[in-house]
Amino acid sequence: MKPEELIEFRKMLKLLQARLRGDVEQLQEEAFSGSEAGNESRSSNHMAEMGSDAWDLEFSLQLVESDQGVLEEISHALKKFDNGTYGLCEACTEQGKPEAKARIPKVRLQAIPHARNCIECERIKEKGR
16 A cells, blocks of 8 residues: 555544544533533433433443444554554455455445455454354
8 A cells, every 4th residue: 555545544544533532422421411401400200201311321322332342443453554554454364365465455444444354354254243
């Protein structure tokens, strides 16, 4: 991969990381604060509202968990820049394929800049689950 392409992918990852960190912080704040904008309190005495509040909290926490997983993947991808392996399929590399055949296509990296595997290896991985 060309150096200018690597710079663009690193920049893309850093922007995504910053955005997700902000989202996670906001979701956590909303989930654990006792109030929302315009409301004095989230607590309710009505069973339906309590159920809705519980569902909202559960949903927010699931989003936080998902975003934190993506943040971990982004951190892993950024470390791969440091050791010179960004853009290489981890599964192909483990199988001993030469670097030229272990490359993740740029189109995939543009869609998922923190991708660990090429499409073929990811499909195999998903079938195994």
